[in-house]
Amino acid sequence: MRKTTLMNEASPPAIPRDAAAPRHAGTSRRRLLELLAWGGASAALGGCERSPTPGPAVTSSAPPVPVNSSTSAATATGAGTAAARSPIVKPTPAEVFVLHGGKNAEMRFETMAAPGYATPNERFFVRSHGTTPLLDAATWKLSIEGDGVEKPYQLSYEELLKLPARTITRYLECAGNGRSFYEALLHRKAAGDPWRLGAWGIAEWTGVPLAELLRRAGIKAGAVDVMPIGLDDAKIERPMPVAKAMEEDTLLAYQMNGAPLPPDHGFPARVLVPGWAGIASIKWVGTIRVSAAPLFVKYNTEDYVFIGPDYPPQPPAKGPVITTQLVKSAVALPWPATLAAGAHVLTGYAWSPAGKIAGVEVSLDGGRTFKPAKLVGPNVERAGVRWELAAELRPGEHTITPRASDEKGNSQPDVAAQRYNEKGYLFGAAVPHPLTVT
Ligand SMILES: Nc1nc2c(c(=O)[nH]1)N[C@H]1C(S)=C(S)[C@@H](COP(=O)(O)O)O[C@H]1N2
Ligand SMILES: [Mo]
Secondary structure: OOOOOOOOOOOOOOOOOOOOOOOOOOOOEEEHHHHHHHHHHHOOOOOOOOOOOOOHHHHHOOOOOEEEEEEEHOOOOOOOOOOOOOOOOOOOOOOOOEEEEOOOEOOOOHHHOOOOOOHHHHHEEOOOOOOOOOOOOOOOEEEEEOOOOOOOOOEEEHHHHHOOOOEEEEEEEOOOOOOHHHHHHHHOOOOOOOOOOOEEEEEEEEEEHHHHHHHOOOOOOOOOOOOOOOOOOOEEEEEEEHHHHHOOOOOOOOOOOOEEEHHHOOOOEEEEOOOOOOOOOOOOOOEEEOOOOEEEEEEOOOOOOOOOOOOOEEOOOOOOOOOOOOOEEEEOOOOOOEOOOOOEEEEEEEEEOOEEEEEEEEOOOOOOOEEOEEEEEEEEEEEEEEEEEEEOOOEEEEEEEEEEEEEEEEOOOHHHOOOOOOOOOOOOOOOOOOEOOO
């Protein structure tokens, strides 16, 4: 069986650096023009926007990459130049990312059609409330403190790396992933960046279980909440109950896919709370506050809470606090997709915060009938699985609607059953992916 070939005129050229990525003939000239136009636009903006990283086809003629070529956080120092550079440090080429403002980069889901399982760091979505700080591991200190611990202490990067570590493969997803579908499918606009399904990625994370760090601090029996606090200008912080912090999967991670955490993803250390909304996974952690009383901050009272008629306030929070994510699935094709008539193997991913994926079925007739897809490759709990469906496509306008269920019996509802909330969190209904067959 052959993989689906992206015949779409708007489909991207090869994914940079990923030698295994399929090359799509016939698109490079057009994309080259687009890239050059984009680079010109960014120059006109006085360098506020990043230039795209040249793909293999445009190496000699693409504009230089002025501000974002640093990938080595270990040698970076200071955060005082934030105003002079782009908020995101890594390259965000247009064929890989959709930018939402300067701070947030959505992964184009078609890039997940490339062979492999995890999402490479270069392609991993970025969601930050401010500019990526460039922290120096040599001077970085983690402080564990608060009235919930007997023995507050500080830890250096070197000391952190010596503690017993754990490596796990898990997905990370923004609470707002899929937000655009509240407007597109429910016809009710929600406040926030209009992500499709690419505020998501799978990575292999290495770090020290938070439980280990908390035990070393002599966490008290009466401790209630654990709140990591970021060293970014916005000082993003988000409490979680002690029980969640003590779960074996909850890490203070310092590696992502075998490399030191990239700056945009939290160097030198970030929390990883698998299965929970991305906001719990605080980046650039400088302090972990352990409290003997419940903690209420902006990000569990005003933001990352459900607000709307279906959700009564829970003072001091404006609504129920968002914690666990939902089972979801997506199609690894451009949005919208164009394919040539004939035989294809459609592919995508499905993921669940509760365990492994039990099954994915796909509708090609707008949700009337579903066919079981094949699950291929690793199916890691709280990470996800690739699905494939062989299909004979006939010319016309179609949709591809995957619908996943997990081993705990959770599954994706129809759009009609999707409840609305004002900030557009946790869109979990099965999404019809638009497809033109030529
Ligand atoms: N310190 C800090 N941590 C943060 C954020 C932030 O802005 N600052 N954003 C959060 C949100 S909303 C998400 S979805 C994830 C995104 O992680 P990523 O950028 O590594 O993909 O980080 C979370 N941790
Ligand atoms: Mo997020």
